[in-house]
Amino acid sequence: QVQLVQSGAEVKKPGASVKVSCKASGYTFTSYGISWVRQAPGQGLEWMGWISAYNGNTNYAQKLQGRVTMTTDTSTSTAYMELRSLRSDDTAVYYCARDERYFDWLLNGAFDYWGQGTLVTVSS
Amino acid sequence: DIVMTQTPLSSPVTLGQPASISCRSSQSLVHSDGNTYLSWLQQRPGQPPRLLIYKISNRFSGVPDRFSGSGAGTDFTLKISRVEAEDVGVYYCTQATQFRTFGQGTKVEIK
Numbered sequence: 001q002v003q004l005v006q007s008g009a010e011v012k013k014p015g016a017s018v019k020v021s022c023k024a025s026g027y028t029f030t031s032y033g034i035s036w037v038r039q040a041p042g043q044g045l046e047w048m049g050w051i052s053a054y055n056g057n058t059n060y061a062q063k064l065q066g067r068v069t070m071t072t073d074t075s076t077s078t079a080y081m082e083l084r085s086l087r088s089d090d091t092a093v094y095y096c097a098r099d100e101r102y103f104d105w106l107l108n109g110a111f112d113y114w115g116q117g118t119l120v121t122v123s124s
Numbered sequence: 125d126i127v128m129t130q131t132p133l134s135s136p137v138t139l140g141q142p143a144s145i146s147c148r149s150s151q152s153l154v155h156s157d158g159n160t161y162l163s164w165l166q167q168r169p170g171q172p173p174r175l176l177i178y179k180i181s182n183r184f185s186g187v188p189d190r191f192s193g194s195g196a197g198t199d200f201t202l203k204i205s206r207v208e209a210e211d212v213g214v215y216y217c218t219q220a221t222q223f224r225t226f227g228q229g230t231k232v233e234i235k
Contacts, residue, residue, distance in 0.1 A: 114174070
């Protein structure tokens, strides 16, 4: 069965960086992409960006451009999301979700499987 | 960016009764390939989101048939024919036609 397993909770100081991992299993990793979505405490879902596990192409939300980098390691079927210059309003649960291989050439156009979430707390 | 607006934001329902959630997009969600990439997610308390419906009306694997989706263009609806206790949670519409965006979420709770 398809599974996305994320790394554990992190506590960071303002200005630091965090790198969250998402290990995929149960499907051919390079046939899909991964989107990262975050959810601040008590708030809704915010799309952060997408990476193709097929060719490494990325597409980031404009508000995070310059602070976020998404990568994949196809040898371990793992996706990574690094967020830099952390602020208190980056405190959130960060999710990875399976997405399409190509950003604009879609089959279902839906986040069909999700990781369990990683809580990132930014506090001095 | 396409803005997704859901109504209502909160929906108290009686067990066994129907529930309906509306989602409106700021522009048409019809993709250049002719498909409409509007989906619905359910997030139970303390859980990650779960896909219910994709491409307006297709139920994802394992989703009960009391969930149904409809709509076209900019207006979409998720219906629960008979609400059960396990349906409590927050429901989000989301689009993939242009980038990816989410609605604000609608909280379904039992009266």
